[in-house]
Amino acid sequence: MIVEVALEDWEKHVGKVAEAARELGVNEATIITWDAEGEEKVGNRRVTIVPLWKWLLQETTKNKP
Numbered sequence: 001m002i003v004e005v006a007l008e009d010w011e012k013h014v015g016k017v018a019e020a021a022r023e024l025g026v027n028e029a030t031i032i033t034w035d036a037e038g039e040e041k042v043g044n045r046r047v048t049i050v051p052l053w054k055w056l057l058q059e060t061t062k063n064k065p
Contacts, residue, residue, distance in 0.1 A: 002029035010036055010049060018042035030055070 002020050006013040010033045017029035022045060030048045032055050040047045050058075 002026060003032060004029065005032045005052075007034045007052075014040050014042060014047050014049075017047055018045040021045045021047075 002017055002024065004013050004017045010031050013031050017031060018040075021027065021029045022043070027044065028046050028048065030050060032052050033049055035051050036049050037051055037054070038049045040049065
């Protein structure tokens, strides 16, 4: 799992996390932002952009029994 935190200027991080995903052989990466949300495709890599509050809720609900 590749996770990048970018509270400002998250657009600059999309290429970097896509390159990291390529080097590590994974197809997905996540950028955690303050309030931006969406998805970008870089080549065949998917970069998900998610607000911090939503990411925290996802992680909390995944770990509940």
